[in-house]
Amino acid sequence: MMDDEEYKHLIRRCIRCSICKWIPQLQIKSKKYATICPAIDMYNFHPYSGGGKIILALALEMEKIKPSEELRDIVYKCTECGGCDVSCKFLNNLEPLEIIIKLREKLVDLGYGPMPKQQQYIDSVKKNNNPYNEPHENRLNWLPEDINIDPNAQVLYFVGCTSSYRRKEMAIAACRVLNAAGVPFNILDNEEYCCGSPVFRTGDINTFKDFMNKNVDAIEAKNIKKVVFSCAGCYDTFKVHYPLYRNYNFEVKHSVEFFNELIENGKLLLTKKVPLTVTYHDPCHLGRNAEPYKEWKGKVVNLMPLISIHVPPKPKRCGTDGVYESPRELLKKIPELKFIEMERIKEYSYCCGAGAGVKSAFPEFALHTAKNRIQEAEDTGAQVITSSCPFCSTNLQDAIHESDSLLKYYDINELLMMAIGITDEKLKEFLGEVA
Amino acid sequence: MVLENEIFKDFEDIVGKNNINDGKVITTAYAYNWCMEFFNYMEDKEPSPFSSIPKAVILPASTEEVAEIIKLCNKYGIKFKAQSTGLGPWNQPSTDNCIIVDLRRMNKLVKIDEKNLYAVIEPYVSGAQLQVEAMKYGLNCHMPGAGPHVSPLASATSMAGPGFTSPSTGHSARNVLGVEWVLPTGDIMRLGAIGLKKKPDWYNGDGPGPSLRGIMRGWVGAKSGIGVFTKVAVKLFPYPCSTDFTITGKSPNYGFKIPKYLRLYVMDCKTYEFLEEVMLKVDEEEISFMCSHLSGSGLAAIFSNSLQGLIGKAKLAQLKVPIVILITARTDREFDYKQKVMDNLIQELNIKDIIGKSYSPEPVFYAEALRSNLGLHGFITTGSFQSSKGGSDTAAVCLLSTKMNIPLKMEYIKSGAIGNDSGKGVWMTSYESGHYYHMESPTMFDQTDDHSVKGMAEYMEASNQLDLLKHLGAPFFVEGTQMHELFGPHMSNYHIWLRKIKQAFDPNNIADSGFYISPHSKE
Numbered sequence: 001m002m003d004d005e006e007y008k009h010l011i012r013r014c015i016r017c018s019i020c021k022w023i024p025q026l027q028i029k030s031k032k033y034a035t036i037c038p039a040i041d042m043y044n045f046h047p048y049s050g051g052g053k054i055i056l057a058l059a060l061e062m063e064k065i066k067p068s069e070e071l072r073d074i075v076y077k078c079t080e081c082g083g084c085d086v087s088c089k090f091l092n093n094l095e096p097l098e099i100i101i102k103l104r105e106k107l108v109d110l111g112y113g114p115m116p117k118q119q120q121y122i123d124s125v126k127k128n129n130n131p132y133n134e135p136h137e138n139r140l141n142w143l144p145e146d147i148n149i150d151p152n153a154q155v156l157y158f159v160g161c162t163s164s165y166r167r168k169e170m171a172i173a174a175c176r177v178l179n180a181a182g183v184p185f186n187i188l189d190n191e192e193y194c195c196g197s198p199v200f201r202t203g204d205i206n207t208f209k210d211f212m213n214k215n216v217d218a219i220e221a222k223n224i225k226k227v228v229f230s231c232a233g234c235y236d237t238f239k240v241h242y243p244l245y246r247n248y249n250f251e252v253k254h255s256v257e258f259f260n261e262l263i264e265n266g267k268l269l270l271t272k273k274v275p276l277t278v279t280y281h282d283p284c285h286l287g288r289n290a291e292p293y294k295e296w297k298g299k300v301v302n303l304m305p306l307i308s309i310h311v312p313p314k315p316k317r318c319g320t321d322g323v324y325e326s327p328r329e330l331l332k333k334i335p336e337l338k339f340i341e342m343e344r345i346k347e348y349s350y351c352c353g354a355g356a357g358v359k360s361a362f363p364e365f366a367l368h369t370a371k372n373r374i375q376e377a378e379d380t381g382a383q384v385i386t387s388s389c390p391f392c393s394t395n396l397q398d399a400i401h402e403s404d405s406l407l408k409y410y411d412i413n414e415l416l417m418m419a420i421g422i423t424d425e426k427l428k429e430f431l432g433e434v435a
Numbered sequence: 436m437v438l439e440n441e442i443f444k445d446f447e448d449i450v451g452k453n454n455i456n457d458g459k460v461i462t463t464a465y466a467y468n469w470c471m472e473f474f475n476y477m478e479d480k481e482p483s484p485f486s487s488i489p490k491a492v493i494l495p496a497s498t499e500e501v502a503e504i505i506k507l508c509n510k511y512g513i514k515f516k517a518q519s520t521g522l523g524p525w526n527q528p529s530t531d532n533c534i535i536v537d538l539r540r541m542n543k544l545v546k547i548d549e550k551n552l553y554a555v556i557e558p559y560v561s562g563a564q565l566q567v568e569a570m571k572y573g574l575n576c577h578m579p580g581a582g583p584h585v586s587p588l589a590s591a592t593s594m595a596g597p598g599f600t601s602p603s604t605g606h607s608a609r610n611v612l613g614v615e616w617v618l619p620t621g622d623i624m625r626l627g628a629i630g631l632k633k634k635p636d637w638y639n640g641d642g643p644g645p646s647l648r649g650i651m652r653g654w655v656g657a658k659s660g661i662g663v664f665t666k667v668a669v670k671l672f673p674y675p676c677s678t679d680f681t682i683t684g685k686s687p688n689y690g691f692k693i694p695k696y697l698r699l700y701v702m703d704c705k706t707y708e709f710l711e712e713v714m715l716k717v718d719e720e721e722i723s724f725m726c727s728h729l730s731g732s733g734l735a736a737i738f739s740n741s742l743q744g745l746i747g748k749a750k751l752a753q754l755k756v757p758i759v760i761l762i763t764a765r766t767d768r769e770f771d772y773k774q775k776v777m778d779n780l781i782q783e784l785n786i787k788d789i790i791g792k793s794y795s796p797e798p799v800f801y802a803e804a805l806r807s808n809l810g811l812h813g814f815i816t817t818g819s820f821q822s823s824k825g826g827s828d829t830a831a832v833c834l835l836s837t838k839m840n841i842p843l844k845m846e847y848i849k850s851g852a853i854g855n856d857s858g859k860g861v862w863m864t865s866y867e868s869g870h871y872y873h874m875e876s877p878t879m880f881d882q883t884d885d886h887s888v889k890g891m892a893e894y895m896e897a898s899n900q901l902d903l904l905k906h907l908g909a910p911f912f913v914e915g916t917q918m919h920e921l922f923g924p925h926m927s928n929y930h931i932w933l934r935k936i937k938q939a940f941d942p943n944n945i946a947d948s949g950f951y952i953s954p955h956s957k958e
Contacts, residue, residue: 012484012883013818015469017522017811018584022561024686025583026802031544031564044494044539045456046521047464055467056460064485070460090687091740091811093818303746305851306817306881313743320685347685 011058020050020084023348033343036083038369050084050096081284081351086319104203114202115361129193130161142168153184160231162390173413174230181268191218195234201356232389236285256327270419273336279382282349283389288319319347354395370399457491473892486527498665506621516947517659519558519586525658529949574671577604578807592664593656597873612668613637619941637668660951675763691802696764703754718869725761730859822875823898825911833874836907852890854879914950
């Protein structure tokens with residue numbers, strides 16, 4: 001990630017072109033679904049956009065504005081989805097997303113961040129190891145007795161706080177599929193802690209590092225070779241952000257990657273027909289934001305006045321290497337499932353609206369964004385929208401409910417369970433709770 | 436609160452509480468724009484990227500709301516500055532006694548008239564949005580060189596509006612039909628056929644009665660200095676080739692399934708005299724979708740999407756006087772005909788096309804050409820650029836301007852203030868198959884470097900002086916009282932007439948004239 005010097009340089013380079021408000025210009029297919037930024041779509045004033053927040057960073061640095069609640073509210077009305085970042089970087093070399101993240105860190109340092117509601121989550125993470133104010137000892141309450149856990153396995157399923165406490169059906173589905181494939185796996189039991197994503201995304205880096213260390217220590221102590229996630233947020237945090245602060249000695253996979261490989265290797269058999277028309281929502285944390293940072297060691301060479309290049313070329317993180325194909329391949333392998341795409345997909349997918357503390361601090365904003373996405377899904381003619389992230393799951397289901405949509409939401413692993421032919425009473429019970 | 440409570444409340448009553456803000460954070464952010472640093476420096480101010488801070492920002496949703504806002508501005512003596520997609524310093528207030536009217540919520544594509552080839556749009560419909568909807572009918576729109584992300588309405592009513600497709604789609608002034616215009620008094624005026632009492636419609640921009648199109652926008656538009664345009668009809672054209680627009684891969688490494696009936700030619704004319712001959716002949720045949728001259732470095736830039744990629748195209752940058760021609764067609768027969776014409780011209784002129792021989796562009800180039808995304812490549816090298824010149828004239832005058840600018844530009848390149856394009860950095864396109872031409876000199880600078888910003892400002896001023904001294908016409912960014920008073924006396928005293936228009940249409944001087952003309956010469 002950028003250092004302070006680069007931050008101070010880049011915040012002077014926005015040309016206010018507003019490209020950050022749109023999906024990449026070459027990908028625009030309709031007037032209706034041309035935009036990428038949930039915040040500017042909701043609040044309309046330019047500072048809510050990616051470029052607008054770069055201007056705010058500059059104005060703060062130049063002391064044209066002071067830290068204030070007004071500033072904080074605008075900066076935190078952002079899902080950090082990174083859509084602006086992808087669109088900007090098609091031709092430019094700015095780093096809108098990293099600037100927004102750093103601007104939040106600065107507000108935290110100045111005593112103006114995060115939002116009060118988000119602070120409650122952070123306090124709960126510190127106190128309970130999860131953001132939901134739930135007792136740590138209840139972390140495994142979701143776990144059906146008949147799921148086979150192997151304490152000696154080298155594969156670990158990292159459940160995550162949201163699946164442990166709020167989206168239990170996702171945890172059950174992931175475990176059922178692992179069992180069905182005959183993959184021995186372990187879980188961390190009481191040693192699993194919040195991955196730190198909620199605190200990282202609201203700008204509290206020190207707390208984030210504490211949780212990173214607790215999790216990595218626990219996993220490495222068990223001699224784990226591979227960690228599997230069904231939560232896109234945990235996966236992104238482990239894959240992209242942990243290595244910025246600490247190296248670890250295990251491989252990380254999202255369940256869509258791992259299960260797709262199991263199907264390809266013949267270890268997971270999809271025998272049941274699932275005759276549904278399904279569209280897939282790319283979670284930001286599994287898609288564009290799951291692209292790891294690539295280490296660059298080089299120098300800046302001044303070719304001629306005003307023109308410098310990085311030697312060797314510095315990798316640009318553009319969302320190109322997110323996890324896009326695995327979930328699609330997986331869905332296409334389900335018998336009689338008809339897969340259909342929305343307009344905004346993959347690196348220019350529209351955000352569900354829940355991320356970066358928005359769902360807790362600005363629920364009306366989160367819902368507005370999710371309704372937009374649900375409308376887009378409906379326009380495909382799909383019966384089902386699926387995804388692979390518990391935050392997207394909650395927010396999209398809230399939007400389905402609020403907009404009286406006929407769409408159904410299933411986690412992608414629930415669709416896999418249908419294709420494998422597994423039924424689960426406890427899962428039904430949890431789904432009943434959700435309904 | 437910067438606005439007095441009572442005044443704020445009056446504005447709020449028009450748009451609702453979520454659509455007005457006079458907080459320090461929002462208003463300061465609206466004071467920032469591209470190139471403000473050297474525009475400030477040109478006005479003897481600090482080279483800051485911030486303009487005057489507006490008193491408030493207001494987001495109307497309808498023409499009626501705009502009219503009410505402007506009436507309130509008249510009542511309270513507060514100036515207004517309207518913006519749509521908002522790119523560039525001409526969106527900025529010139530005084531702190533001003534509110535920004537951000538037209539972002541007015542984003543309806545009102546209609547596409549397939550039969551009569553026009554679309555009616557509001558200010559915040561972008562070029563790409565209009566184009567993709569027009570494509571559903573097999574149609575296309577003119578897009579300004581600024582790119583597909585900007586507002587065609589703003590360009591049609593308030594800017595110059597040349598584009599890469601100008602040989603086939605003209606420029607923005609030539610594409611505007613009916614107009615809905617909120618005058619600086621708050622009255623709503625409808626120009627063209629939409630102003631008819633019986634059967635009003637948008638198909639014609641001139642009449643009933645004498646045309647006011649010249650007053651409404653003139654050559655380069657008034658940048659909100661004469662009111663706010665809330666709806667406009669723009670011409671549509673048959674889409675130049677198949678409308679199949681399939682992008683592959685992932686950003687920024689997009690591929691493109693090149694549609695049938697597109698062919699690109701790039702040739703080095705070596706001299707400006709020969710370039711003129713080639714351009715005139717190609718244009719005379721009325722076959723080109725695009726026909727542009729760029730410098731070698733400019734040519735390399737439009738084929739690159741990064742600085743690193745551009746450096747890898749050093750051979751292209753070495754071409755002396757390149758011409759880029761894109762022909763398009765809708766049928767085999769049309770395509771064959773156009774290619775034959777080009778083949779004959781190439782033979783007759785004894786010139787070499789390098790495409791498919793020494794160079795083949797990435798397929799995504801064609802996508803960017805069709806979507807008019809090429810102008811944005813100007814930012815790749817130094818982070819920012821701005822154009823001097825901007826003459827709209829014969830090919831000969833445009834090229835004379837190009838040649839005369841080289842020694843001047845080289846002075847500033849040698850000083851390290853502006854990017855090195857050998858002084859030849861230029862973009863020239865024909866309008867409407869060569870009826871006339873547009874030329875501008877994009878100049879790269881670094882907005883984070885004070886030496887570069889100041890040098891850029893000085894270069895722009897020197898370039899303007901050169902235009903005057905050598906009778907090269909006014910630059911297309913001739914805007915603001917100072918510039919009009921500089922060029923007006925040399926150009927039939929147009930500034931006197933422009934001022935009379937301002938006085939007649941804006942009796943209370945409420946529309947911010949920072950990029951238009953003040954009603955009084957000493958304001």
